[in-house]
Amino acid sequence: MRREVSSAGQMGGVPVLILKEGTQRSKGRDAQSANITAARAVAAAVKTTLGPKGMDKMLVNSLGDVIITGDGAYILKEMDIEHPAAKMIVEVAKTQDEEIGDGTTTAVVLAGELLAKAEELFDMGVHPTIIVKGYRIAVDKSKEILESLAKHVSPEQEDILMNIATTAIKGREDHSMKTRLAKIAVEAVKAVTDVSDGRKVDPDEIKIEKLEGGSVEDSELILGVVIDKERASINMPRIIEDARILLLNRAIEIRKTETKSRIDITTPEQMMLFLDQEEDLIRDMVHKIENSGANVVFCKKGIDDVAEYYLAKSNILAVKNVSEKDMEKLSRATRAKILTDLEAISDSDLGGACIAEEVRIGEKKLIFVRECSNPKSVTVLLRGGTKHVVESMETTFNDAIRVVGTVIEDGRYVAGAGAPEIEVSLGLRKYAASLKGREQLAVYKFAEAVDIVPKALAENSGLSSIDMLVELRGQHERGVKDAGIDIYAGKVVDMARTGIIEPLRVKIQAIDSATEAASMILRIDDVISAGRERMPGAPPPGPGGY
Template sequence: MGNQPLIVLSDDSQRTSGKDAQSMNIQAGKAVSEAVRTTLGPKGMDKMLVDSSGSVIVTNDGVTLLTEMEIDHPAADMIVDVAETQESEVGDGTTSAVVVAGELLKRAEELLDQDIHATTVAQGYRQAAQKATEALDDVAIDVDVDDTEILEQIAATAMTGKGAENARDLLSGLVVDAVRTVADEDGIDAENISVEKVVGGAIENSELVEGVLVNKDRVSDNMPYFVEDANVAVIDGALEVKETEIDAEVNVTDPDQLQQFIEQEEAQLEEMVDELVDVGADAVFVDKGIDDMAQHYLADAGILAVRRVKDSDAQQIARSTGATPVTSVDDITEDHLGFAGSVAQKEIAGDEHIFIEDVEDAKSVTLILRGGTEHVIDEVDRAIEDAIGVVRTTIVDGKVLAGGGAPEIQLSLALRDYADSVGGREQLAVEAFADALEVIPRTLAENAGLDPIDSLVELRSEHDAGETGAGLDAYTGDTIDMEAEGVYEPQRVKTQAIDSATEAAVMLLRIDDVIAAGDLAVADDDEGDDMPAGGPGGMGGGMGGMGGGMGGMM
């Protein structure tokens, strides 16, 4: 081969190596972080997302923003994964996790510029994350899972700044009741908490149904509106005459034969309804259709029937009432029936719903959210989802932390002390990690229109004096005792955020070669000229284009 270069990549491939690759990935991560940073805290701003079809989402929920944004860069996607992991594990703290990840990358970039190797930074970050997790145990507050007041305060903290301010006390009480109701020996499955969004009325009109709410109405007007002390049957099938499995042709030569066919079908349908009557069913929920003649027989028997019930609704009805779903009425017995003190059709904001209430041991509940517009209800729904997540996590773990940036300041001070005992250049990475954590209280201050430097100085002073619960009141700008104020968040929200952010930052820092089949990103500058991808300049332009696009859209 001599000195002839060996080409192993296609002409369309793009390769970025060394510091250029690191810089490219860091810029991508920082751009994602900056896109959501202004939404953090009780005074965070909202973003408006408009998709290609014109659908609008107005929210400040971190994971919603990041999943709806059309991010097309592998490094940026890794930061989005941080938010999704945070959401799935604890249900809240997604914005904090992403902001911390972005700040870790920013601080790492400064160390890389000082010729500190990426593996050294990564090692220091891992040590700092482990120490931070241990330090959180020292300031964690034990919570009695039966302490409803603290659970409601935790739910209220999660909903602060998310469109539910006026009804925060009401909603936090409903959330706690809902989570405690569905808890059993197997834990807490949030899938057993349904949220029914109803446009009309005010948020204050929201209510909790200890049972199931089905967005359907009874199949016949001749059926009763209300059944008291109802035996409930759930049928995973249809109340219709079965069709033949093979194609068949029937020749009818006279009207009597046709009449016989009709009468035979009616007899089969009547027999199905008789099976339900014999076992004592008062309310029937069917997965598929109900024949018109079957509807007639059911109405004559005084049975309230609902057809085409969603699988999720059927499962909740079964769980709530104790019913056992059957695939055919031929198999039903009294043991398959559930019980509800009340099954009734009621109107909410002009729509008919079936309420299944007064069950003996409600392990499935429905939260009815009311609001003036669809956008308002959607945002409150996202706040409720976060609140459910933090209450569930608190009940499972039994440990919380004071909010308002207090844990981050405490960790920052602890890590600076710890850095003195760390040898080598890793000490600089630990100190950078400590600085990065302060991005949370600093951002809370910035979003509240306060001076971040003054706020940080005051917070550090309070924590140096031993006030571990001192946090920033975004409304007044004062440093207050968050524990006394009742501002809490689960410990796992912080530990998960730190772990996920650290893992993502370390993974990006350890990448020194990016090989792509095509351009990673192409953006247009102000003059409309194409900006090529490749190298830190091209990637910076690409991510800048994304950030600028989001800025213009938001």
């Protein structure tokens, strides 16, 4: 129930005005029900995208642009959501995506189901505070159960890393294509892993370049950097082997003075002398580059036409107007220092690569810096027949590199396909029986809510969720802790044997994020919305306050 609030009480029969005219307010069960309904609607919007056989959504913006995706985080980011409680569920997806990169849909769907079970507890007369307390108890126990299920993995166990990457690559029925992308993901992550910092992985060091044309098989990992630029001059060499790379954070041209100045030239001879002096200065810059031993130059700023001529004459490949981000990646890949001065360039300032070349792919020209020695920044070139294909590949490939990075950092994984959720559900049911008080009911409902993950996986695959849950519980109770739903075979199998596995952190983060959002929404019992401001001279609002 929503009503306009203009006072909160009376003193001697006189109303005391505390809220602005037009303010909307809902309290108690009305506020809780409205918030839960809004949050559950968001969860329902992405529920059908869960799993490898999940459906896609078509998003059409105000300009008519169409995006087709099955990525829960992307869908929620693009949806124009206004309800404050619904926005909290969107934050769940955002947090999961930023922390792990995968499991966003699982977290959102679980949050929606926790709220649905909370409504059932409301009907039984359980207070929200008790529900929240019970949910926190259930989370702690869930983590304990998940920890007991975890298996250890090292970066050298490439077969396990491949399985984790393949599991994250959603929506590709072609096994060979999934294997191709998974292999690239594993190699890319291993290349940028910082072993000196406890196996730290920074996904930003893996640059992704998307190119329309070709097929997924043409996708490749470049142990170096690919830049969406071309040579500064067509007279420069197209390819340089044994590249000696110089990175400049300055222009190769005459700097403009900071103050305004005037030069009076009255004769043609003076003009020629002035131009000759400028050319000499530029020639001196190029001479310093040449003397440094560099044969490839990447410049953050511009390169004068005269400088381009002399660089080409010296057989130096130069690229201008390179972005700061690409300059940093080049530095990480080639070990070159980014210089602001051409004076006294030492050998240690230069970076190295086997090959630097300009490559034409379709109508596009790109600069490839290949085969760097022990690069800490790499590039993945994704190819696909259409724009939609490469964009979809980028989303799923990002998930793959994030989960591989996570499992390399943590060194632990669990079975996928609903196996850990069923184990948590069964464990919580047994645990709830040992508790006293109404928290026991909340823990039991939490166990029921966790079942939503295998149920949704089965439903989205065209299988009977009831039959799958019965079979899952039966196998887990018989001790097969890794039993999950093989959506392709349509039956319950041991996921550890089939290679459907996920990082432990994905599951823990999903349960944490979902419970935190659900608890926050359940604690709200009063929603006050500010009234809309009226323009001066406008008529007063109607009965609804608007």
